Amino acid sequence: MENPESAIVSDYGQTGLGERILSGLKALGVNTDQLTQETLADIDHIHGGGYANTIEHASLVRLEPGMAVLDIGCGIGGPARYFANAFGCRVTGIDLTEEFVNVAAMLTERCGLDDRVDFKCANAVDLPFDHDSFDVVFCLNVTMNIGDRARFYSEIARVLKPGGQFALSELGKGPGGDPYYPLPWARDPSYSFLIPPSELRAGLETAGFAVKHWIDESQRRKKGDGKVSTVSSHMSTLAAGEGMKIVRGDDYLDRRANSAKSVMEDRLTDVRLVAELMA
Numbered sequence: 526m527e528n529p530e531s532a533i534v535s536d537y538g539q540t541g542l543g544e545r546i547l548s549g550l551k552a553l554g555v556n557t558d559q560l561t562q563e564t565l566a567d568i569d570h571i572h573g574g575g576y577a578n579t580i581e582h583a584s585l586v587r588l589e590p591g592m593a594v595l596d597i598g599c600g601i602g603g604p605a606r607y608f609a610n611a612f613g614c615r616v617t618g619i620d621l622t623e624e625f626v627n628v629a630a631m632l633t634e635r636c637g638l639d640d641r642v643d644f645k646c647a648n649a650v651d652l653p654f655d656h657d658s659f660d661v662v663f664c665l666n667v668t669m670n671i672g673d674r675a676r677f678y679s680e681i682a683r684v685l686k687p688g689g690q691f692a693l694s695e696l697g698k699g700p701g702g703d704p705y706y707p708l709p710w711a712r713d714p715s716y717s718f719l720i721p722p723s724e725l726r727a728g729l730e731t732a733g734f735a736v737k738h739w740i741d742e743s744q745r746r747k748k749g750d751g752k753v754s755t756v757s758s759h760m761s762t763l764a765a766g767e768g769m770k771i772v773r774g775d776d777y778l779d780r781r782a783n784s785a786k787s788v789m790e791d792r793l794t795d796v797r798l799v800a801e802l803m804a
Contacts, residue, residue: 529670529718530621530648532715536710539624542628546628559637560632569632570603571600571769576603578694578797579603582799583611583612585692585738586690588612590614591613591614592612594608594609595617595619595652596608596616596618597662598620598621598649599618600772601629602632602644604618605617605644606638606642608663613641616643617654649677650680652680658686659689662684662692665692665694669695669696669697669710669719670716670717672718674720681802687803690800690802691799693796694742695725697725697794698721698793699792704719705792707779725796729800737799738797740796742796743793743794746785
C-alpha cells in the first residue's frame with residue numbers, strides 16, 4: 526500500500542501544471558507576463574471558499590507590515606501572495622508537493638511579489654525553521670492530510686514567536702458516519718486523517734494555544750445547501766469551478782460535491798479558527 530505522504534503528493538502533484546495554467550489564461554486574453562492576484566484568484570486559493578475565504582479568515586488575524594508569515598500547505602501560492610500584497614507581510618509558503626512549490630514561485634515572480642514571498646518543499650511535521658521565526662502561521666484546509674497532530678501542533682508552537690497567531694481551517698469528523706469519497710483532499714481514507722472538532726481544540730490547548738476565534742462553518746454551509754459561500758471579491762476570469770479543474774483535475778467538482786453532501790449529512794464538520802500561542 527502506498528504510504529500517506531506519497532499518496533498525497535501523487536494526488537496533488539500533476540505534472541505540467543504551470544503550463545496548463547498559463548495556457549488557460551492566455552486563451553482568455555490574459556497577459557501572463559504581468560499577472561495579478563485578482564487574475565489568479567479563481568485558480569490559486571486551493572481550499573473551500575477560495576479567495577473570498579482567504580480574505581475572510583485573514584480579517585480575523587492581526588497582520589501588519591513587516592510581519593513574518595508562514596503558510597503551511599501553500600499550494601500554488603494564492604494566500605501567500607495575498608498576505609504579502611494586502612498587508613505588506615514577508616511570507617514563506619511550504620508544501621509537500623514539489624510541482625506546487627515550483628508553480629507558486631513562477632506565478633509569484635510574474636506577479637512581481639518574489640521579493641516578499643518565497644516557497645519551499647517541506648513537511649508540516651518537520652519544519653525547516655528556527656524557533657520563534659514567525660509572527661503568524663496559516664494552515665488552510667491542510668490538516669486533513671496530517672496524521673500526527675501532536676507533532677504538528679508542537680512544530681507550530683516551536684516556530685511561532687510567543688504571542689504569535691495560528692490561523693487554521695479544516696474539515697473534521699462528524700457524528701453522521703464516514704464521509705463520501707473521493708473528497709477534495711483525498712480519493713480514499715488511507716491519507717485522510719479526520720478528527721472531531723473537540724479533539725482539535727483540545728490538541729491546540731495542550732500545545733499551549735488559546736483559541737481566540739472559533740467559527741462553525743458547517744452551520745453556514747447547511748443553510749447554503751452544503752456550499753461554501755463566497756463574497757464578490759474580484760472580477761472572475763473563469764466560469765465557476767473551472768480554475769480548480771485546471772489545478773486539481775477534471776473530477777474536482779465531483780469531489781467537492783461529496784464534501785458538500787457529507788457536511789449536509791453531518792459526516793463532516795467544518796471549522797475556521799484563530800489561536801494565540803501563550804507566552
